[in-house]
Amino acid sequence: MAHGPAKGISRWLFTTNHKDIGTLYLWFSFLMFLLGGFFAMVVRAELFQPGMQLIKPEFFNQMTTMHGLVMVFGAIMPAFVGLANWMIPMMIGAPDMALPRMNNLSFWILPFAFAILVATLFMEGGGPNFGWTFYAPLSTTYAPDTVNYFIFAVHIMGASSIMGSINIIATIMNMRAPGMTYMKMPLFVWTWLITAFLLVAVMPVLAGAVTMMLMDINFGTSFFNAAGGGDPVLFQHVFWFFGHPEVYIIILPAFGVVSQIIPTFSRKPLFGYSSMVYATAAIAFLSFVVWAHHMFTVGMPIAGELYFMYATMLIAVPTGVKVFNWITTMYRGALTFETPMLFSIAFVILFTFGGFTGLMLSVAAADIQYHDTYFVVAHFHYVMVAGAVFSGTAAVYYWLPKWCGKMYNETMGKIQFWIAFIAFNITFMPQHFLGLAGMPRRYADYGLQFADWNMVSSIGAFMYGGAQLLFLFNVVRTITHGQPVSDAKVWEGADGLEWLVATPAPYHTFIKPPVISAGVEGPEWRVDAPAPAMAFKTAPEAG
Amino acid sequence: MSSEGNYYVPEQSKLPIFCATAMGLMAFGAASWVIEGGDAKIFLVGLALMTVVMYKWWSLVIDENMQGLVSPQLKHSYVLGMLWFIFSEVMFFAAFFGALFYVRVLVNAWIGGEAAVALFDSTPTAAAAANNEILWPGYERQWPVMQTPDQAVNGDSAMFKGPDRNMSLPLWEYPVSQWLSKLYTLLPWLPLWNTVILLTSSFTVHVAHTGLKEGKRDVFLRYLGITVMLGFLFLCLQVAEYYEAYAHYGLTLQSGIYGTTFFMLTGFHGAHVTLGTAMLLIQFIRGLKGQFSSDDHFGFEAASWYWHFVDVVWLGLFLVVYIFG
Numbered sequence: 001m002a003h004g005p006a007k008g009i010s011r012w013l014f015t016t017n018h019k020d021i022g023t024l025y026l027w028f029s030f031l032m033f034l035l036g037g038f039f040a041m042v043v044r045a046e047l048f049q050p051g052m053q054l055i056k057p058e059f060f061n062q063m064t065t066m067h068g069l070v071m072v073f074g075a076i077m078p079a080f081v082g083l084a085n086w087m088i089p090m091m092i093g094a095p096d097m098a099l100p101r102m103n104n105l106s107f108w109i110l111p112f113a114f115a116i117l118v119a120t121l122f123m124e125g126g127g128p129n130f131g132w133t134f135y136a137p138l139s140t141t142y143a144p145d146t147v148n149y150f151i152f153a154v155h156i157m158g159a160s161s162i163m164g165s166i167n168i169i170a171t172i173m174n175m176r177a178p179g180m181t182y183m184k185m186p187l188f189v190w191t192w193l194i195t196a197f198l199l200v201a202v203m204p205v206l207a208g209a210v211t212m213m214l215m216d217i218n219f220g221t222s223f224f225n226a227a228g229g230g231d232p233v234l235f236q237h238v239f240w241f242f243g244h245p246e247v248y249i250i251i252l253p254a255f256g257v258v259s260q261i262i263p264t265f266s267r268k269p270l271f272g273y274s275s276m277v278y279a280t281a282a283i284a285f286l287s288f289v290v291w292a293h294h295m296f297t298v299g300m301p302i303a304g305e306l307y308f309m310y311a312t313m314l315i316a317v318p319t320g321v322k323v324f325n326w327i328t329t330m331y332r333g334a335l336t337f338e339t340p341m342l343f344s345i346a347f348v349i350l351f352t353f354g355g356f357t358g359l360m361l362s363v364a365a366a367d368i369q370y371h372d373t374y375f376v377v378a379h380f381h382y383v384m385v386a387g388a389v390f391s392g393t394a395a396v397y398y399w400l401p402k403w404c405g406k407m408y409n410e411t412m413g414k415i416q417f418w419i420a421f422i423a424f425n426i427t428f429m430p431q432h433f434l435g436l437a438g439m440p441r442r443y444a445d446y447g448l449q450f451a452d453w454n455m456v457s458s459i460g461a462f463m464y465g466g467a468q469l470l471f472l473f474n475v476v477r478t479i480t481h482g483q484p485v486s487d488a489k490v491w492e493g494a495d496g497l498e499w500l501v502a503t504p505a506p507y508h509t510f511i512k513p514p515v516i517s518a519g520v521e522g523p524e525w526r527v528d529a530p531a532p533a534m535a536f537k538t539a540p541e542a543g
Numbered sequence: 544m545s546s547e548g549n550y551y552v553p554e555q556s557k558l559p560i561f562c563a564t565a566m567g568l569m570a571f572g573a574a575s576w577v578i579e580g581g582d583a584k585i586f587l588v589g590l591a592l593m594t595v596v597m598y599k600w601w602s603l604v605i606d607e608n609m610q611g612l613v614s615p616q617l618k619h620s621y622v623l624g625m626l627w628f629i630f631s632e633v634m635f636f637a638a639f640f641g642a643l644f645y646v647r648v649l650v651n652a653w654i655g656g657e658a659a660v661a662l663f664d665s666t667p668t669a670a671a672a673a674n675n676e677i678l679w680p681g682y683e684r685q686w687p688v689m690q691t692p693d694q695a696v697n698g699d700s701a702m703f704k705g706p707d708r709n710m711s712l713p714l715w716e717y718p719v720s721q722w723l724s725k726l727y728t729l730l731p732w733l734p735l736w737n738t739v740i741l742l743t744s745s746f747t748v749h750v751a752h753t754g755l756k757e758g759k760r761d762v763f764l765r766y767l768g769i770t771v772m773l774g775f776l777f778l779c780l781q782v783a784e785y786y787e788a789y790a791h792y793g794l795t796l797q798s799g800i801y802g803t804t805f806f807m808l809t810g811f812h813g814a815h816v817t818l819g820t821a822m823l824l825i826q827f828i829r830g831l832k833g834q835f836s837s838d839d840h841f842g843f844e845a846a847s848w849y850w851h852f853v854d855v856v857w858l859g860l861f862l863v864v865y866i867f868g
Contacts, residue, residue: 006555014555096552098620101600105559112567116574145578152570159566162631170623174616175550204631208638215807218577220797223642226679227693228703229800231650238638299670301659508552 004507013108016100017507018085019403024107025082026396030472032074032114033389037465039067044427044461047454050446060444061129062121068132072250073157074114076384079392080253081106081164084192086403088168090498090505091186093177093513098170102163109160116153120146131442133243136224136235140216147217151210158203165196165203172196177497179516183277186496187270190277191256194284198245198252201288206242209235233298240291248287251351251383252280254391255322258344260496261398262326265341266333267493272325279318279325286315296367305364312362316355323352338491339413343394346421347387354382357432372442375435381428390420393471400475401490405504406482412474419467426460551612558600565593605834605842618841625845629852632815636856639811643804643863647686651800654692655684687711687868691799706794706802710734710784711868733784734865737777738857741816744773745854748823748847758837760830767827767843770850774820781813808864812856819853822846 005011005020015021042063046054055063085103089096097103121127125144128134139147172193176185185193212235215221222228224235263270270276293312296305326348335341357379361367370376401407430453435441439450446454489499501509572586607613613621652659656675658667667675675682682695687709693701713728729735748770754762785806788794796806826843829835835843 010555013560014557016553016555095550098617099624100552101556101559102624104556105562108560108563109566112563112570116567116571148574148577149571152574156566156570162628166624166627166631169627170620173623174619200627200631201634204635205638208635208642212642212807214577215796215803221803221807222691222703222797222800223646223803225703226650226654227701228691228803229651229654229688230646230803231654234642234645234650237645238642241638241641301668 015104016096018089018097018100018103019505019507021097021103021107022082022085022087023403025078025085028107028110029075029077029079029082032070032078034468034472035118036067036070036075037468039063039070040461041465043067044458046444047446048458049455050448050451052445055444057444058126058129061131061442062127064442065128065131065134066118066121069117069128070114071384072132072246073154074110076250076388076392077161078110080192080195080250080388081168083188083253083257083392083395083399084168087399087498088171088189088192089175090501090509091189091496092172092175092180093497093510093516094171094175095508095510095513097167098175099167103167106160106164106167109156113153113157113160116149120149123149133239134213135239136213136216136232139235140213140224143217148214151214154210155207158207161199161203165199168192168196169200177510177513177516181516183274184516186256187259187273187276187280188253188256191252191259191280194280195249195252198249198284198287202242202245202249205238206246209238209242212238233295236295236298237292240294241288243294244291245284245287247380247383248283250388252283254347254351254388255280257391257395257398258326258347261340261344261394262329262348264398264491264494265336265338265344266330267335268329268333269495270325271328271331272321275321276325279321282318283315286311286318290315293362293364293367296364297371309362309364313359316359319355323348323355334493338397339408339410339417340394340398342414342417342421343390343397346417347390347394350382350386350390350424354379354387357382370435372440373435374431374439374441377441378428378431378435381431385428386424393420396475398491399498400478401482401485402498402503402505404479404482405484405486406478407485407490408474408478408482412470412477416467416470416474419470420464423460423463423467427457427464428460430454430457430460549614551607551614551617553607556603558596558603561592562596562600565589565596569593605829608839609834621841621845625848629848632852636808636811636859639804639808640859640863643808646800646804651686651688652684654679655682657684687801688799689801693799703797703799704793706788706792706798708792709794709801709868710788710792710805710865712866733780733787734861737780737784738861740773740777740780741854741857744770744777745851747773748850752844752847755830755835755840755843756837760833763835764827764830767823767830771820771823771827774816774823774850777816778813778820781809781816805864805868808860812853812860815853815856819846819850822849 005017006014011020012024015024042055043060046052046060046063085097088094117127123146125146127146128139128143128150130138130143130147134150172185172189182190212221212223216223216225222230224230224232226232259270259276290308290312292300292304292308296308300308330345337345357375361370361376361379397408397413434450434453434457437450439446486503488501488503490503491499497514498505500514566589568589569586570589572583572589575581576583576586649659652667653671653674656667656672658665658671679692679696682690682692687706689705689707689709691701691703691705693703694705713732714722714725717725747766751763751766751770754760754766788805794805795802823846826846829842
């Protein structure tokens with residue numbers, strides 16, 4: 001096992017190394033991020049002015065749909081799986097992921113799945129045009145034939161997610177170094193354990209939903225057809241039983257990242273470690289019992305509306321615990337504001353903002369006004385972009401020096417942050433106003449009264465897109481020309497096993513597991529017997 | 544948790560990317576197959592590649608175990624992998640059971656213009672009443688749905704026609720007082736026999752396991768062989784039942800929501816029985832080759848867990864699809 005990476009392309013095609021696979025996931029997700037971003041640019045360009053200028057409404061629908069699908073399943077989820085692959089074995093003192101070959105399989109399914117999905121854009125009838133939530137009967141009775149490609153692409157994507165999650169669960173449950181008890185695990189590991197559980201639980205339900213679609217479309221069943229005794233609303237129930245846990249699948253690892261970064265740059269241990277763990281578990285549990293708050297307008301009985309409203313509001317409690325803990329971690333800390341910290345603080349502020357608009361949406365009576373307007377679009381972009389994407393960006397800046405042994409350009413990082421932060425708010429803040437004024441989502445055209453804020457939003461979107469190119473440039477530049485760093489502890493305030501191994505991280509980290517001190521709980525534990533691998537520095541270039 | 548620190552991390556492998564390629568071909572091929580005018584060529588190429596990959600992959604894992612590379616810790620990873628895989632299967636079935644309950648309890652009442660949960664108030668909501676009066680006049684709440692809403696409105700020109708007969712417990716056709724004298728109607732009722740077969744097979748696979756643990760190879764092989772045959776018998780009866788449904792009951796995938804849920808639930812279960820039988824058959828062949836020892840036989844154990852899982856799903860089906868169907 002003690003060998004370096006293979007030469008050439010075969011290293012990436014046939015690898016079983018968690019760091020290689022993590023790198024593959026991260027680059028793939030960034031590629032998808034740019035592609036999904038390009039789709040968003042097309043959407044915003046068309047919405048720059050009222051009237052139809054650039055594209056046809058049919059194509060506009062395909063763009064909004066593909067933007068959502070690619071961003072959720074292609075960009076954000078794989079990005080965090082990439083981080084999990086890189087960091088979890090290093091954080092818990094494991095030699096690799098529990099099932100390394102299956103790990104590579106999980107990754108390589110994704111390029112095939114997305115090739116199929118994107119290829120539908122060039123097929124007769126065009127790509128998916130029914131929104132990323134693919135509600136029946138839009139996605140069944142009225143869908144183009146290519147919906148079948150979409151269905152099977154989702155199937156193999158789901159298989160990839162399930163295998164990846166099982167791997168993560170097995171790694172965390174089985175591969176921890178001696179003394180690394182559950183309540184000593186870094187919070188990023190905890191959030192991923194719970195995320196992986198959510199994935200194993202709900203990806204099969206998504207598979208069920210698309211299977212029902214497949215049968216309704218091709219084999220004459222009537223799941224979503226009231227004429228045969230079924231119900232189109234059934235689709236929404238099945239979809240959101242997957243879909244609501246899905247949004248926590250996206251945000252929980254982001255919570256984990258921020259919980260690693262804020263203590264480092266506050267030079268204080270994370271405040272309320274155990275409450276963070278319990279809050280994460282509580283959010284995960286609640287995510288299973290609130291799905292119909294996405295469907296307040298379908299005509300549920302009043303008892304259903306009330307139940308889903310109150311249950312949804314409950315989520316604010318554990319989420320509040322988290323936000324307070326992050327703030328209290330910073331309180332009286334010796335703060336510095338490197339790029340990862342800036343993104344993390346922006347995360348806390350903007351995610352909280354998005355959480356509050358979520359609370360507004362959870363009020364069933366009020367939601368009848370907000371439903372399917374740009375207010376909803378603004379809400380979930382505050383939690384998806386300023387939540388998940390900001391946190392992912394922070395994670396890359398935070399761990400990049402550990403991965404490749406080189407420091408990124410701090411000034412460029414800060415410039416990127418400020419452009420992204422300002423542009424993000426220019427893009428999405430006005431969408432709240434548009435939504436409250438009644439502009440519906442997913443329309444290619446709009447009334448004149450919405451013209452001003454749409455133009456502002458589009459300008460912000462183009463700026464935000466530009467900031468991502470700066471990010472790409474900074475990362476590539478770091479890998480090729482970055483200032484070498486060799487301190488194991490790249491950040492002076494950092495704590496955790498990954499900061500005890502050499503920089504850059506050796507190709508194989510813990511051949512013998514380190515031994516963790518007993519007694520102390522939470523993030524303040526110490527290592528008794530460092531693993532031999534921590535000492536050696538003859539690491540081949542990773543990255 | 545690790546204690547010995549010699550976890551086996553395999554070298555590079557070409558299997559995963561070939562497996563992913565096979566999955567890609569199968570997904571693309573299946574989609575082009577179901578679209579009108581398409582054919583199964585690409586799908587079959589993918590399937591063939593997948594078969595080769597699976598054979599090679601499992602052979603490799605078995606070889607590694609025989610070389611002694613698989614530490615107890617790695618074995619535990621395999622155990623966790625299998626258990627969580629079964630959990631994901633449970634959730635897949637949960638989606639279809641959930642769909643059944645939702646349609647049966649709520650939608651059926653609403654289309655029929657009734658209150659779904661009449662515990663406190665049996666007056667239908669205005670929405671449910673309007674549903675029935677405006678959209679599906681004449682449809683009455685019923686389960687199994689023998690006459691679809693489509694039929695209630697459009698009569699013989701309906702696209703979705705309910706079945707002539709359903710698969711529920713035959714006794715429901717008679718008043719309770721006659722049940723005892725009508726018990727014989729259960730004899731030709733296939734689901735009952737299928738239940739007996741599957742329960743017996745769960746028992747025989749357990750006996751095989753016990754035999755293996757006690758080092759009684761003959762007991763192991765005999766009872767595992769019986770289990771495989773029972774699995775096969777179950778599938779034969781299931782095919783007979785489907786034939787019966789299509790040929791004599793007018794019950795098809797297209798016969799409204801009852802046919803939909805009936806065939807999708809029992810069909811997916813049948814697919815899982817097929818998979819489970821194949822798994823057990825492979826373990827039987829491995830047993831003949833002498834690849835198991837009394838303390839090292841996870842391949843068989845995993846297959847038997849899967850078998851028990853399939854059995855439990857059947858019990859759920861037997862209850863909600865057949866007895867109270």
